[in-house]
Amino acid sequence: MTFYHASRLFDGQCIRDNVRLSVENGVIRGLDTNPQSTDLPLKGLVTAGFIDTQVNGGGGLMFNQQPSLTTIRKIRQAHSLFGTTAMLPTLITDNLAIMQQAADAIAEAIVLKEPGILGIHFEGPHLSIPKRGIHSSHEIRPLSEEEMAIFCRQDLGKVVVTVAPENVSAAQISELVSCGVIVSLGHSNADIDTALQAIDAGASGFTHLFNAMSGLAARNPGMVAAALHDPRVTCGLIADELHVHPYNCRLAFQCKGWQNLMLVTDAMAHVGADVESLPWLDTHIIRTGNKLTLPDGTLAGSALDMASAVSNIHQNMGIALESALNMASLTPARFLDCSDRGKISVGMQADFVLLDDQLNTLGCWIGGVQVTHEGAQI
Numbered sequence: 001m002t003f004y005h006a007s008r009l010f011d012g013q014c015i016r017d018n019v020r021l022s023v024e025n026g027v028i029r030g031l032d033t034n035p036q037s038t039d040l041p042l043k044g045l046v047t048a049g050f051i052d053t054q055v056n057g058g059g060g061l062m063f064n065q066q067p068s069l070t071t072i073r074k075i076r077q078a079h080s081l082f083g084t085t086a087m088l089p090t091l092i093t094d095n096l097a098i099m100q101q102a103a104d105a106i107a108e109a110i111v112l113k114e115p116g117i118l119g120i121h122f123e124g125p126h127l128s129i130p131k132r133g134i135h136s137s138h139e140i141r142p143l144s145e146e147e148m149a150i151f152c153r154q155d156l157g158k159v160v161v162t163v164a165p166e167n168v169s170a171a172q173i174s175e176l177v178s179c180g181v182i183v184s185l186g187h188s189n190a191d192i193d194t195a196l197q198a199i200d201a202g203a204s205g206f207t208h209l210f211n212a213m214s215g216l217a218a219r220n221p222g223m224v225a226a227a228l229h230d231p232r233v234t235c236g237l238i239a240d241e242l243h244v245h246p247y248n249c250r251l252a253f254q255c256k257g258w259q260n261l262m263l264v265t266d267a268m269a270h271v272g273a274d275v276e277s278l279p280w281l282d283t284h285i286i287r288t289g290n291k292l293t294l295p296d297g298t299l300a301g302s303a304l305d306m307a308s309a310v311s312n313i314h315q316n317m318g319i320a321l322e323s324a325l326n327m328a329s330l331t332p333a334r335f336l337d338c339s340d341r342g343k344i345s346v347g348m349q350a351d352f353v354l355l356d357d358q359l360n361t362l363g364c365w366i367g368g369v370q371v372t373h374e375g376a377q378i
Ligand SMILES: [Zn+2]
Pocket: 123, 133, 187, 208, 212
């Protein structure tokens, strides 16, 4: 058993001072109020590790460009510097061969119990061309048996698939859900009826709320209205203050609460690496400050990390710290149906992060093992 003395700890409900945290075999065994002088000190705020359901890259690498176990490992390591303890590497629209390679790499990670890898997110290729963003219009296509077979593999851990409901039928969504796939709606121009039919068929998420989806108009409520209004769905939000206006972030929070609004990074290779220009399809992605765009100005993912997303939501948008933290951990855990992660309580995985007062990451633990900032004076 390892004992820690957390000067502050958030347990998913409230922030407590001077907590003794006991960890054994990667699992939290106790939360007590009587720290001992021999306990390992954790000076700062201890909270559940962040869970990112949309990560395209990190550490200078993109999952699409090198879909291998090595890439997955490096992306995860880059994001753990910013508090991420679990993630879904995310494959942007691509051909079948790349989809197979990505799935095989994830299956390998799952078999090896690679720390922090929960499964995979396929963002596309069954999307709307007018709302494609940086996805290749050549690869956007109808859902065939080949893709269905990949999505329904049972060796991939948690599988999220983003689809545009106007191009994927309710019956296909039902079939995916019955195979255990978590269906998220996005990159879509759907009207309200089509969006609601997809939710009735079992879709449970919206991918990067407000971005690349039909907006809210007086007589055409569209995807945004369904996302904000329907209590059955959880929405991902890119809170980098570039993708979504802070006012809209607060509006979404008012509609969904922390319970159905989760922070995602949609990160590209730039997180945890010095990348200025990134080759992309037949063009390239340019970084200007924290903004990533194609040369024509189209937003191209983010350079956001989870700790910054929490900080933006709390410090810049005025959302309570407890809610902001849950939006980065408990909400994505529930969305993925991971009942052993997302908060610090007895019986949960010992995935936690230590933050300073400005919410910078001081250390990150996965299954009780410190994976970043080892040896740092805490
Ligand atoms: Zn996207």
